[in-house]
Amino acid sequence: MLISFVVYFNKNLVDVIKTINSIKKQTLNNYEIIVINDSGYAQGNDLNDYIEEEAKLLNKQLKLIISSSSQGYTYAMNNAFNVVKGDYVMMAPLGGVSYDHDLCKNIQTQLKDTRPDLIEFIRDNNQKTNSKLTKVKTIKDNKKILVNMDSGIYNKLFKRELIIKNQLTFLNYTWYLQLFLYQFTFFADDYLCANFEIGEWKEKAxxxxxxDLTKQWIKIFNWYRSKDIIQDFREELDYIYTRYLLLEFLTFVKNFYNKSVYNKAINEVRTRLKRRSKYISENEYILNENNADLSKIILEKGIGEYLKRV
Incomplete structure (x- = not known):
C-alpha cells in the first residue's frame, strides 16, 4: 500500500520543511511526497532548491509541481490528483503538520487486508474516548457515520481510485473543502475510523x-438534491450543517480573525440557521443529544440566545 502525501507551498518554507521532515522519518517507507509550489517561480526559488536536494536523497519518492502564478490551495490539490500514484491521498494543512513517525506503520497495521474508501483519524485524545466506529462499515447502510465523522479533510485518507473513477475535484479558487468531502463520501462504500492521531497540526487563516466556509453548504445541499437523495439524508445533513456553523465555523473565525469579522460571522450563522429552524428543532440527532454541547445550545439556551452571548 502506497500513501501519497500532498504538501502545499505558497509563502512559508518552514511549514513545508517541517511537514516533509516528519514524512521522511516514517518508520515504514510506503509513501511518496508531492509538493506543489504555488508561489510563482521567482518567489519559490528557495523551495525549489530545497526540493532538488531532498529529491536526491529520496529518489523517486518526492515530486515537485510548480505553478507559474499563485492559483490557490484547491487548484493545487486538483493538479496533484493528476500525478499521485498512491493507493491513498493525504492532504497536508496550510499551516504544516508534524506527522507521527509511526503513522504509515500504524495505518498498515490497522488496515491489515482491508482497503476502505475513506479512513479518518481522531483529532485529539478527547475524541478517542467517544469514538465507536473503529471497524469498517458501509456508509450507505449506516448514515450515522456522516454524523460522527469530523468535517475536516486533513485527518483523512482518500482512496485515489475513487477520486479518479468519479472525477472528483475541488471547486477551484474557493475554500469549499467540505463540498469535496461530502461528495467523496457519497461515492464511498466503506469507512474506517482509525483510533489514533496523525500528528500535531493546527489551522491557519x-x-x-x-x-466560503458557509456558502459551500448551499452547494452541498444542492448536490445531494441533484442525486435525488436529499430526503434520505435530510436529518444527517441538517445536523452536520448546524454543528458546523455553531461549533466549528464560529470557533475558527474567533481564533483567527478580528472582532469585526467575528460579529459578521455571528450574523451570518443567525441568518442561515433561522431559515432552517423548523428542521433543526425537530432533528432526531439533536433531540437524542448525539452531541451534548450542540443539544444543550439548541434545546436549553436556544440558538438566538446563544448567539447573543457567544
Whole structure:
C-alpha cells in the first residue's frame, strides 16, 4: 500500500520543511511526497532548491509541481490528483503538520487486508474516548457515520481510485473543502475510523473569503438534491450543517480573525440557521443529544440566545 502525501507551498518554507521532515522519518517507507509550489517561480526559488536536494536523497519518492502564478490551495490539490500514484491521498494543512513517525506503520497495521474508501483519524485524545466506529462499515447502510465523522479533510485518507473513477475535484479558487468531502463520501462504500492521531497540526487563516466556509453548504445541499437523495439524508445533513456553523465555523473565525469579522460571522450563522429552524428543532440527532454541547445550545439556551452571548 502506497500513501501519497500532498504538501502545499505558497509563502512559508518552514511549514513545508517541517511537514516533509516528519514524512521522511516514517518508520515504514510506503509513501511518496508531492509538493506543489504555488508561489510563482521567482518567489519559490528557495523551495525549489530545497526540493532538488531532498529529491536526491529520496529518489523517486518526492515530486515537485510548480505553478507559474499563485492559483490557490484547491487548484493545487486538483493538479496533484493528476500525478499521485498512491493507493491513498493525504492532504497536508496550510499551516504544516508534524506527522507521527509511526503513522504509515500504524495505518498498515490497522488496515491489515482491508482497503476502505475513506479512513479518518481522531483529532485529539478527547475524541478517542467517544469514538465507536473503529471497524469498517458501509456508509450507505449506516448514515450515522456522516454524523460522527469530523468535517475536516486533513485527518483523512482518500482512496485515489475513487477520486479518479468519479472525477472528483475541488471547486477551484474557493475554500469549499467540505463540498469535496461530502461528495467523496457519497461515492464511498466503506469507512474506517482509525483510533489514533496523525500528528500535531493546527489551522491557519484563509487567503480566501472566510464566508466560503458557509456558502459551500448551499452547494452541498444542492448536490445531494441533484442525486435525488436529499430526503434520505435530510436529518444527517441538517445536523452536520448546524454543528458546523455553531461549533466549528464560529470557533475558527474567533481564533483567527478580528472582532469585526467575528460579529459578521455571528450574523451570518443567525441568518442561515433561522431559515432552517423548523428542521433543526425537530432533528432526531439533536433531540437524542448525539452531541451534548450542540443539544444543550439548541434545546436549553436556544440558538438566538446563544448567539447573543457567544
Amino acid at each position: 484563509l487567503s480566501y473569503s472566510i464566508f
